Amino acid sequence: MAQVDNSKLETMPLISGNSSQNHQNSVNLNHGNHISSKKLCIVQQRKSLPIASVEGRLVEEVRKNDTLIIVGETGSGKTTQLPQYLFNAGFCCDGKVIGITQPRRVAAVTVAKRVAEECDVQLGQEVGFAIRFEDVTSSSTRIKYMTDGLLLREALLDPTLSRYRVVIVDEAHERTVHTDVLLGLLKKVQGLRSNQHNLKKDDISSLVKFDYGGWSSNALKPCQNMKLNPLKLIIMSASLDAKVFSEFFGGAKAVHVQGRQHPVDILYTYNPEPDYIDATLITIFQIHLDEGPGDILAFLTGQEEIESVDRLVHERLKQLPEGNRNILTIPMYSSLPSEQQLNVFRPAPSGFRKIILSTNIAETSVTIPGVKYVVDPGLVKARSYNPATGLEALIIIPISKAQALQRSGRAGREGPGKCFRLYPESEFGKLVNSTVPEIKRCSLSSVVLQLKALGIDDIIGFDFMEKPSRMAIVKSIEQLYLLGALTDDYKLSDPIGFQMARFPLDPIYSKALILSGEFRCLEEMLIVVAMLSVETIFYSPREKLEEARTVWKRFSSPDGDHVMLVRIFRAAAEFMEKIRAESSKAKKIDKSLHKWCRENFINCRSLKHSLEVHSQIRKQLLQMGLSFSSCEEDMLQFRRCLTASFFLNAAVKQADGSYRAMASGQIVQIHPSSVLFRTKPECIVFNELIRTNQNYVRNVTRVDLLWLPELAPQYYATEN
Ligand code: CDP
Ligand code: MG
Numbered sequence: 001m002a003q004v005d006n007s008k009l010e011t012m013p014l015i016s017g018n019s020s021q022n023h024q025n026s027v028n029l030n031h032g033n034h035i036s037s038k039k040l041c042i043v044q045q046r047k048s049l050p051i052a053s054v055e056g057r058l059v060e061e062v063r064k065n066d067t068l069i070i071v072g073e074t075g076s077g078k079t080t081q082l083p084q085y086l087f088n089a090g091f092c093c094d095g096k097v098i099g100i101t102q103p104r105r106v107a108a109v110t111v112a113k114r115v116a117e118e119c120d121v122q123l124g125q126e127v128g129f130a131i132r133f134e135d136v137t138s139s140s141t142r143i144k145y146m147t148d149g150l151l152l153r154e155a156l157l158d159p160t161l162s163r164y165r166v167v168i169v170d171e172a173h174e175r176t177v178h179t180d181v182l183l184g185l186l187k188k189v190q191g192l193r194s195n196q197h198n199l200k201k202d203d204i205s206s207l208v209k210f211d212y213g214g215w216s217s218n219a220l221k222p223c224q225n226m227k228l229n230p231l232k233l234i235i236m237s238a239s240l241d242a243k244v245f246s247e248f249f250g251g252a253k254a255v256h257v258q259g260r261q262h263p264v265d266i267l268y269t270y271n272p273e274p275d276y277i278d279a280t281l282i283t284i285f286q287i288h289l290d291e292g293p294g295d296i297l298a299f300l301t302g303q304e305e306i307e308s309v310d311r312l313v314h315e316r317l318k319q320l321p322e323g324n325r326n327i328l329t330i331p332m333y334s335s336l337p338s339e340q341q342l343n344v345f346r347p348a349p350s351g352f353r354k355i356i357l358s359t360n361i362a363e364t365s366v367t368i369p370g371v372k373y374v375v376d377p378g379l380v381k382a383r384s385y386n387p388a389t390g391l392e393a394l395i396i397i398p399i400s401k402a403q404a405l406q407r408s409g410r411a412g413r414e415g416p417g418k419c420f421r422l423y424p425e426s427e428f429g430k431l432v433n434s435t436v437p438e439i440k441r442c443s444l445s446s447v448v449l450q451l452k453a454l455g456i457d458d459i460i461g462f463d464f465m466e467k468p469s470r471m472a473i474v475k476s477i478e479q480l481y482l483l484g485a486l487t488d489d490y491k492l493s494d495p496i497g498f499q500m501a502r503f504p505l506d507p508i509y510s511k512a513l514i515l516s517g518e519f520r521c522l523e524e525m526l527i528v529v530a531m532l533s534v535e536t537i538f539y540s541p542r543e544k545l546e547e548a549r550t551v552w553k554r555f556s557s558p559d560g561d562h563v564m565l566v567r568i569f570r571a572a573a574e575f576m577e578k579i580r581a582e583s584s585k586a587k588k589i590d591k592s593l594h595k596w597c598r599e600n601f602i603n604c605r606s607l608k609h610s611l612e613v614h615s616q617i618r619k620q621l622l623q624m625g626l627s628f629s630s631c632e633e634d635m636l637q638f639r640r641c642l643t644a645s646f647f648l649n650a651a652v653k654q655a656d657g658s659y660r661a662m663a664s665g666q667i668v669q670i671h672p673s674s675v676l677f678r679t680k681p682e683c684i685v686f687n688e689l690i691r692t693n694q695n696y697v698r699n700v701t702r703v704d705l706l707w708l709p710e711l712a713p714q715y716y717a718t719e720n
Contacts, residue, residue: 042118049077050259058082058255059089062166066190067233067252069242073259074406075367075413078236079111079170083143084119086166091232092142096165101148103176104334105131107365110341112136112145119143132504133616148178153504155185156453160192166232171365173239173402175437175466181447183248184463185454186233193231238364239402241434248465262412264374268425276377277305279422281312283375285320287420288327288353294372294417295354297362297410301381301396303333303535306357307603311541313355326351332358332366335535337605344368360399363406367413374411374419378404378427382435383442384691387472389664390479390648392443393689398427402434439468444476445507449485452492453501479648482715483511499624503617505529512645513621519641521631524566526621528642530614531565532687532699537610538673539603548601556675559635560684560701562642564675569614572596572607640711643703646685647712651697652705653682659697662708662716671696683708 046052051072061068072078083098091098102108112129119127128137129145137144148169155161167186172179235245235252242254273279280298287296300306310329317325328348331340347370348354356368360380380399385392399407404421411417421428439447448459456462459473480486485497485507492498496514503510509529516525531537540548555571557563572593579592597604621628631637643650651659651668657680659668670677671690674697681702688698709716 051077067249069235069254072257074364076259098166099164100168103174108145168234170236172235173237177438180439262416264412265418295370296373297356297371298375306331372417376407377422387475393691400435401431448476520629521638523630527569530610534606534609561699562701643707644711668695671698
């Protein structure tokens with residue numbers, strides 16, 4: 001591997017006041033002549049961004065280098081500005097697209113909206129976005145924001161990514177599993193494209209292994225022009241450590257765009273905090289009461305936690321004197337419904353303080369203006385995978401030093417700020433320097449399936465940026481084989497493997513959908529998959545838990561949580577149908593649905609999201625020609641189908657009431673939120689493992705032990 005010459009990490013200093021060149025280039029996408037004050041404000045904001053002073057030099061570097069690494073502090077304008085600079089410099093003149101990938105959905109959506117506004121075009125026209133289950137692009141789209149996972153799926157249809165002139169892999173420092181795989185794939189695509197002059201049309205079409213039915217591609221027609229320009233690849237990162245990327249791309253050039261950072265006071269607690277939620281609340285109110293104006297950004301670990309802190313803030317607010325209640329809370333997490341995503345960028349009404357409750361998405365992906373105080377409990381929810389057991393779990397772990405620095409940096413974007421770390425200073429020294437890439441701590445089944453679908457059979461030999469462990473690869477190949485996605489010689493099986501690769505879902509869920517046709521319960525399985533694809537559907541306020549449990553009883557089933565999910569979904573759908581018959585006004589329907597959710601202790605955001613996911617997967621199932629069927633009330637069929645699908649997650653009861661997971665031998669407990677928590681059947685299948693002080697399984701259904709060898713003989717017939 002080429003050594004990186006560190007002198008290549010050139011610094012591009014801020015050139016203050018040099019705006020003439022930007023002025024000339026900045027609004028070429030703009031169609032309108034009429035400049036309103038809002039537009040003027042946008043033009044001024046753009047011009048004042050640190051990146052604006054180096055526009056010309058950046059465009060030049062992209063012209064000169066096929067691969068370029070851009071390091072720049074968060075908020076310097078990389079994500080929103082660079083694509084526009086390249087567009088204006090003519091990188092799309094032959095109808096080609098600039099694609100920008102983001103690790104998170106919310107970032108792709110909010111940035112696309114912002115850039116469309118900056119360019120004064122309608123979202124979905126010249127500027128658009130595509131994420132799993134939502135495509136807002138058209139044939140005129142030239143700047144396309146998307147998730148990294150989505151671009152990977154596009155490569156299935158278009159292996160040379162021929163419609164793209166430039167691909168920008170943004171937030172590369174996050175090192176999500178999709179980013180890592182994408183970088184390996186892009187390196188390969190660059191090779192293919194630079195050899196393309198020798199490539200005949202047949203060679204390219206032979207790479208397209210199957211017809212791609214994803215919903216991400218309706219807008220952009222596959223490129224007919226076989227004369228592909230080399231693919232320009234730009235890797236953007238907020239971390240100064242560009243060396244790993246440069247080395248991976250044969251010593252690619254790295255440039256540094258300097259940002260603006262004001263001093264941030266870091267404050268630690270004297271002692272470790274036993275309850276970080278409580279500590280977060282206390283700190284928020286301390287800041288609100290004792291500190292000067294400025295918004296507060298608190299880092300939490302997930303949607304449920306954010307929603308519960310949101311409620312607690314409002315409860316405690318009631319105890320404050322009237323004059324001190326001027327607080328506005330704003331949640332921010334990855335699956336936030338689109339109508340709420342832009343709230344975070346709106347300034348608080350005058351006299352109010354904004355409190356943003358966010359997952360680590362606000363660390364670097366999304367820059368929120370107005371923040372002066374950061375509250376950092378120092379934790380993050382992360383995937384963890386044990387290749388020995390084959391089980392993946394979500395766990396809450398301490399952040400890395402790099403993350404702590406990024407978080408505190410958020411307080412100093414517009415002026416001096418303060419960061420309250422809710423742990424003692426001695427703990428900071430113990431944090432790891434940087435986060436372990438996700439590819440080293442997640443199940444690889446999904447990745448292996450996609451690579452196989454791309455015609456890459458030698459997974460161990462694939463050029464990964466960081467190789468996952470051999471054991472993790474072998475385990476995932478074994479799992480895919482057991483699910484029937486691979487043949488005896490580990491090639492993608494036809495049709496099951498190919499069908500499975502077409503779903504943007506975990507392979508186990510894809511298999512469950514395919515199988516459910518045979519068991520005549522596709523409708524039910526589709527509901528389960530949609531409901532499990534969103535964060536929890538239950539709304540369980542601490543103070544009304546008993547009331548909520550009583551209400552949920554009307555949906556509950558002795559068969560388990562999956563049947564209950566089906567019942568809730570059906571009740572909601574039935575209710576929607578009823579109100580639609582009464583009124584066609586979207587606002588009224590929405591209001592009624594909210595009321596229904598409140599009464600039934602259902603999380604309305606999650607429910608709406610799952611309705612959306614349901615309709616998208618349904619479309620794809622129709623495209624694939626799978627036959628719809630319902631087992632109606634015959635839940636036996638449905639439970640048998642769950643067994644045939646989730647047999648790798650089966651567990652049997654032990655004498656002490658705990659369970660032994662069959663595949664891993666691990667001891668697990670049924671989560672208290674499950675309807676089977678008390679009844680404790682002999683044998684169960686489950687969907688999710690949560691690791692806290694114990695191993696809990698969630699989304700559980702009772703099954704018959706004897707079904708396992710009958711319905712999953714490939715796994716159970718010989719072993720037991
Ligand atoms: O990518 P990078 O962190 O370098 O910056 P960016 O995301 O391009 O953000 C540049 C500026 O645009 C920041 O000041 C953001 O607050 C602002 N922005 C916004 O006002 N609304 C959005 N939806 C996205 C960004
Ligand atoms: Mg960015």
